[in-house]
Amino acid sequence: MPELPEVETVRRALAPVLEQRYIAAAFVGRDDLRWPLPPNLAARLQGRRFTHVARRGKYVLMTLDDQNVLLLHLGMSGSVRIHDRAPTLGRHDHIMLTMADGEQATSPTHYVVLNDPRRFGWVDLFALSTQASYKLLQHMGPEPLGNAFSAEYLQTAFKGRQGPVKNALLNQQLIAGIGNIYASEALFHAGISPRRKAATIAGGRAVRLAAAIVKTLRAAIEDGGTSLRDHVQPGGEIGYFVQRLAVYGRAGEACQICTTPIKMLVQSGRSSFYCPRCQR
DNA sequence: CTCCTGACCTGAGTGC
DNA sequence: TGCACTCAGGTCAGGA
Known part of the structure; x- marks a missing residue:
């Protein structure tokens, strides 16, 4: 269901929860959504800190302190939930990030869950330096709410x-x-x-x-x-x-x-x- | 290039 | 209640 306004809503909800916080734990429940997930995704996220949450078209782009970008597309049926206590994961909850204020995860601040029943969505992780030439982004038209649109x-x-x-x-x-x-x-x-x-x-x-x-x-x-x-x-x-x-x-x-x-x-x-x- | 079709996947809704 | 069928807000590969 997510078009630009829904994805922007997700971005706005995620920004204050993720930015400057650490991924104290990462759960990845399967190795693919629409496409294979990045190898060792959970291990590569664990311990990292988010620096910035942005949106481009229908993508959410979450920059990490190791200069990688976590990309999220919700496909047709993807959604994000934010909990402040550890939730019970359901069948279609594929990824959960446990967020904390420090690297030591003694008291998590939030649990961020990606749910996607149809699995038309996807997640990727790539170097920030390659973002401009990233296949899925480089040929995308201008943002309709940006200066280049008229x-x-x-x-x-x-x-x-x-x-x-x-x-x-x-x-x-x-x-x-x-x-x-x-x-x-x-x-x-x-x-x-x-x-x-x-x-x-x-x-x-x-x-x-x-x-x-x-x-x-x-x-x-x-x-x-x-x-x-x-x-x-x-x-x-x-x-x-x-x-x-x-x-x-x-x-x-x-x-x-x-x-x-x-x-x-x-x-x-x-x-x-x-x-x-x-x-x- | 441009344009259209089919494929991917599960769940909700409808009609019998 | 159960079953068969249709449809759903996205994108990509493939072929005309």
């Missing part, structure tokens, strides 16, 4: 693309972090049909779509922040929260603007939701 960028990036704009929005090499929910939501707020050819997103349409992407993602992050305050009690699961969705999952319901029933269609095997009257 209507002009969108127009250039979509130029010549014959596929539907909905698919282009899901392409992480064009824009980082947008997934199936927020693609539909942003297109609704921009008044653009998910079927429209990406190459025709120019001029006023590009301005509207860029603005809608920023607005939609910001609002969702705010909701995540709200649920973080309300919901991240000990044992609280991070990465899922109630969202204000205008069209996603609402086929047959009235469009909030014109009351026309919301429609669903499948594009490249993925559901898109839209208002046939408001979106052209």
Whole structure:
């Protein structure tokens, strides 16, 4: 479920728990998720201190004091829980980090658990010096909430693309972090049909779509922040929260603007939701 | 290159 | 209750 706003929510929850704290113990319950986990992962984490927790697209990047980066992608079903007492691990709890203020783990501060039933997520560990050329990151498009993103960028990036704009929005090499929910939501707020050819997103349409992407993602992050305050009690699961969705999952319901029933269609095997009257 | 399909995996929901 | 079936917010490899 995690798209940019959910991953950002996870990052915000993890930062104060991890930064400047030590991994007093690391549990790794299996040797692969989507792909094999780094060899000896638990041993390589044990005793290390986190210096910084960042996000890039849908990835969480956790820098360690030995100049390695722990990378986390939540896939479709991954989530993180933060406990302040040692939890009982369930079937799909694959990794747990016991955090402490010092290298001696006499009194742990938190237990951070990665749960992923479908195991579409992945974890890697690599040298900070190689991050820029790291395979999964180097071709990623700009952050939609960063300075490099604009209507002009969108127009250039979509130029010549014959596929539907909905698919282009899901392409992480064009824009980082947008997934199936927020693609539909942003297109609704921009008044653009998910079927429209990406190459025709120019001029006023590009301005509207860029603005809608920023607005939609910001609002969702705010909701995540709200649920973080309300919901991240000990044992609280991070990465899922109630969202204000205008069209996603609402086929047959009235469009909030014109009351026309919301429609669903499948594009490249993925559901898109839209208002046939408001979106052209 | 670009674009689409199928594969990966488990659990929740639906219909009979 | 049980069973069969569909679908789910991600990405990648492979082929047209």
